[in-house]
Amino acid sequence: MNLLEVKNLNAWYGATQALFDVSFDLKQGGITTILGANGAGKTTTLRSMCQTVKTSGEVVFLGDRISGLATDKIVRMGMAHVPDGRGTFTDLTVEENLRLGAYSRKDKDAVSEDIEGVFEHFPRLKERLYQQAGTLSGGEQQMLAISRALMLRPKLLLLDEPSFGLAPLIVQEIFEIMRNINKTNGVSMLLVEQNASLALNLADHAYLLETGNVVLSGPAKDIRSDESVRRTYLGY
Amino acid sequence: MDGFLLQIFSGLANGSIYAAVGLALVMIYQSTHHINFAQGEMATFATFIAWSLIENGMSYWLAFFLTVGIAFVGGLVVQRIFIRPVERAPILNNVIVFVGLLVIFNAMSGWIFDHTVKAFASPFPTVSAVFPKYISGHQLGSLGVTLAVLLVVYLFFRYTPIGLAMRAAAQNPDSASLVGIRVSWMLALGWGLASAIGAVAGMMMAPVMFLDPNLMAGILLYGFAAALLGGIDNPWGAVIGGFIVGVLENILGAYVIGSDLKLTVALVLIVGTLTLKPNGLFGRRVITRV
Numbered sequence: 001m002n003l004l005e006v007k008n009l010n011a012w013y014g015a016t017q018a019l020f021d022v023s024f025d026l027k028q029g030g031i032t033t034i035l036g037a038n039g040a041g042k043t044t045t046l047r048s049m050c051q052t053v054k055t056s057g058e059v060v061f062l063g064d065r066i067s068g069l070a071t072d073k074i075v076r077m078g079m080a081h082v083p084d085g086r087g088t089f090t091d092l093t094v095e096e097n098l099r100l101g102a103y104s105r106k107d108k109d110a111v112s113e114d115i116e117g118v119f120e121h122f123p124r125l126k127e128r129l130y131q132q133a134g135t136l137s138g139g140e141q142q143m144l145a146i147s148r149a150l151m152l153r154p155k156l157l158l159l160d161e162p163s164f165g166l167a168p169l170i171v172q173e174i175f176e177i178m179r180n181i182n183k184t185n186g187v188s189m190l191l192v193e194q195n196a197s198l199a200l201n202l203a204d205h206a207y208l209l210e211t212g213n214v215v216l217s218g219p220a221k222d223i224r225s226d227e228s229v230r231r232t233y234l235g236y
Numbered sequence: 237m238d239g240f241l242l243q244i245f246s247g248l249a250n251g252s253i254y255a256a257v258g259l260a261l262v263m264i265y266q267s268t269h270h271i272n273f274a275q276g277e278m279a280t281f282a283t284f285i286a287w288s289l290i291e292n293g294m295s296y297w298l299a300f301f302l303t304v305g306i307a308f309v310g311g312l313v314v315q316r317i318f319i320r321p322v323e324r325a326p327i328l329n330n331v332i333v334f335v336g337l338l339v340i341f342n343a344m345s346g347w348i349f350d351h352t353v354k355a356f357a358s359p360f361p362t363v364s365a366v367f368p369k370y371i372s373g374h375q376l377g378s379l380g381v382t383l384a385v386l387l388v389v390y391l392f393f394r395y396t397p398i399g400l401a402m403r404a405a406a407q408n409p410d411s412a413s414l415v416g417i418r419v420s421w422m423l424a425l426g427w428g429l430a431s432a433i434g435a436v437a438g439m440m441m442a443p444v445m446f447l448d449p450n451l452m453a454g455i456l457l458y459g460f461a462a463a464l465l466g467g468i469d470n471p472w473g474a475v476i477g478g479f480i481v482g483v484l485e486n487i488l489g490a491y492v493i494g495s496d497l498k499l500t501v502a503l504v505l506i507v508g509t510l511t512l513k514p515n516g517l518f519g520r521r522v523i524t525r526v
Contacts, residue, residue: 050414075416087411089404100404103397104416148415 001063003028003156003188004049009057011041011048018044020212021057026156026190026205031182033191033199033220035233036209042192043084045209046158049190050074050081062155076104080154084161086145090134094125097133097144101151111151118147121177139170146174150181159191163198171195175202196233200224208233241370243486249375250444250458251482252382256437257452257459258466258474259389260430265468267406267426268319270330274337276456278314279434280449281341282307283442284349286435287356296359300439304432311431315424323423345449356442378440385436386475389429393471402426454499458485461502464509467519477517481505 004026011019019041026032036042047053049061050071059067066074075081080101089097098118102111119126122143128136133144142162149157162178163171179202182189193199200206206223208216216223223229230236257275264272282303289299318337322329360377371379393399405412405422413419437459438452445451462481466473481502489498515521 052410052413070418071413072416072418075414081414083411083414087408087414089408089411091407092400092403096400096404099397100400100412100415100417103401108397152415 005060007058011044012054022214024207029186029188031189031203032205033203034207035196040209041212046160078155080149080152081158082145082149086141088133088141093130094128094133097148098151101148139166157187157189163195243490245371247483247486249379251479252379253437253441254458254462254481255475255478256382256433258462258478259471260433261463262471262474263426263430267423273334275434276452277338277341278431279438280452281345282435283438284345286439303435307435308428308432312424312428315427342449354447356447358443374443457502461505467516470518473518
């Protein structure tokens, strides 16, 4: 069974349609990336998974149809979202942000343990535990956003532009950690990135979106060697 | 000197009630960015419920807690029925709903319980156990009750998962729903809590002012002044603001302007804060990227 199956997904902002009959699926345990230029519909695709935009079509998550469900219900089924702009609760402490990530979990006893687990990936957050999250640097806030999402013990992690606005070294660090998390925890990831080369390095499968349509899909290494992708998105 | 201390203590006692009303206003403002004009009238209505429970033979404290419970459920229901449909509507729609609620609750108080002024018993002894020269039994008692309420509210928001979720929902609703919080219900809970806090303020005020449908109309102004002075987005600022307003009003009333013009203090504070320091003493200046 596929982890996620998307069939003929359309999405709208008001009267403006942003996605047109998008279909794709995700395998259990892998990292999939969606590539595309600005305005291609990458972020909208992720938002459609959590139903934070108006959609039609079918999204099946772990065998259950989730299209039309409320966002909080979908999250409770194990889909965590690292939104664009990181979605930090700026006035709350780092610890409170992490605890909120586990808000909808039933096994409250394991939460403190999981916070420790998150620190193994992001030791820097431990030093900032009682600091207001808004005072963190951009990179640290991104780490916090990923950690907060991991606190759900998600089956699928949606990542929206984790490299946005960060220094190249920090980006490398974060992507390396994401690879580790995927290996050790087995969390499946759906990654949206403008930095195509970075995303194709990390992912094992890729889809290419153009103006709301899927125009290309395949294993990441095949996409990487595709002539037009190389020219348009990798720039060499 | 004795007279001065007396004014300070009675200012603190009144101030604690303004603090509670201010806190209730701030709680709703934080999550919706609107001032609930009906806060005072909802509190008055709750106080009438307490009055009729006591009149029908219920013991004071049982009636007190029952009323707090009824006010909580009432606030929740009001949010679900009247506020939720205008959640995303323009600000004027919200204002109209708030004014409508104010008129409805005021009219219901008069219609059900009639407009005659009623005495509302205080559960506290007339003479205070400490500093009997400076503070009456009811003043000390109501100070204690409101401080206890503020403490409970603080502990609730600081240490319980649901309190944390409510803060998260108020601060960043989009992110809150992405961690599985039912944001809309958190708003309703906030209304319930604010309504319950208002009910406590009403029941503490009624023995001092006598009970009639306009009991809380003036108090709401003091509460609003408290919230503005402390910073409308800062709950603890509102509490401190409440005490400042209470003491200031009493001292100015006793020594400077006379007790007839006391309400002017609140109005001057409101206008003064808005023109000189719109973010209040402890509020944050919000900078929005457009």
